[in-house]
Amino acid sequence: MSTPQDHYEKVLAQHYTWMFAMPFAEKVAEQKAILREAGIMRPRVAVDLGCGSGFQSVALAEFGARCVHAIDTSESLLGELADHAQDRPITTHLADLCAFKRIVTDQPDTVVCMGDTLTHLPSKTDVAELIADIASVLPESGRLVLSWRDLTSPPSGLDRFIPLRSDDERIMTCFLEDQGDAVLVHDLVYVRQEDGWTLQKSAYPKLKLTPDWVKSVLAEVGLDVGFEKTVRGMTILSAVH
Numbered sequence: 729m730s731t732p733q734d735h736y737e738k739v740l741a742q743h744y745t746w747m748f749a750m751p752f753a754e755k756v757a758e759q760k761a762i763l764r765e766a767g768i769m770r771p772r773v774a775v776d777l778g779c780g781s782g783f784q785s786v787a788l789a790e791f792g793a794r795c796v797h798a799i800d801t802s803e804s805l806l807g808e809l810a811d812h813a814q815d816r817p818i819t820t821h822l823a824d825l826c827a828f829k830r831i832v833t834d835q836p837d838t839v840v841c842m843g844d845t846l847t848h849l850p851s852k853t854d855v856a857e858l859i860a861d862i863a864s865v866l867p868e869s870g871r872l873v874l875s876w877r878d879l880t881s882p883p884s885g886l887d888r889f890i891p892l893r894s895d896d897e898r899i900m901t902c903f904l905e906d907q908g909d910a911v912l913v914h915d916l917v918y919v920r921q922e923d924g925w926t927l928q929k930s931a932y933p934k935l936k937l938t939p940d941w942v943k944s945v946l947a948e949v950g951l952d953v954g955f956e957k958t959v960r961g962m963t964i965l966s967a968v969h
Contacts, residue, residue: 732848733801735932739915741804743900745781749893752812760787763840766873766955766966771838775799777825778845782809788838789816797832799825826854829861837867842875847934855937856945863949866969872951875964879911880936896920910935939963
């Protein structure tokens with residue numbers, strides 16, 4: 729079993745953007761629509777925690793932010809983001825997202841942590857501490873948007889095997905293993921080579937987080953949830969300081 733960081737380095741980062749099966753610009757447009765519905769209008773300074781290849785970072789920049797701080801532990805995904813950023817005001821940081829307070833020196837009015845990033849943290853205590861840190865830097869009316877997949881009732885039996893995407897060059901599937909407070913996610917990617925197919929494989933844990941638990945943590949630190957929606961199995965919450 730790998731840590732999430734090791735898993736991305738070993739397998740997932742090189743397939744991450746491909747996995748979504750749509751052009752980058754279309755994925756950005758999708759995220760802009762979600763963020764707009766979640767209440768983001770015109771951020772000034774934004775932070776994208778666990779930014780990946782930059783779907784949300786680019787969306788935030790296109791909303792008119794004067795600066796977007798994009799933080800991730802994957803150097804290759806940050807490289808993709810830098811390619812897509814072009815002349816947009818996006819600054820990338822190769823760092824643990826939990827260290828964002830030491831990295832971002834100008835006060836953000838908007839923070840997003842999306843794409844299942846929350847479940848990559850080691851424990852629910854770490855999730856609660858991250859949310860408290862975010863609340864401590866947001867000004868009045870500052871906004872936090874979260875998204876993650878609720879895995880508290882993972883599929884069982886053969887339903888644990890989930891095809892993700894395939895084309896002529898790659899076939900990706902995963903299977904889930906319930907481990908109590910977490911789910912072990914096994915990613916299997918067959919990649920076509922000149923001499924046949926090779927298998928890339930790795931596994932990493934994802935926390936089980938219920939929407940009610942996350943909302944209770946938000947309330948404890950003075951963040952009021954004003955928007956909640958589920959999109960393709962992903963819970964999206966938007967909260968205001």
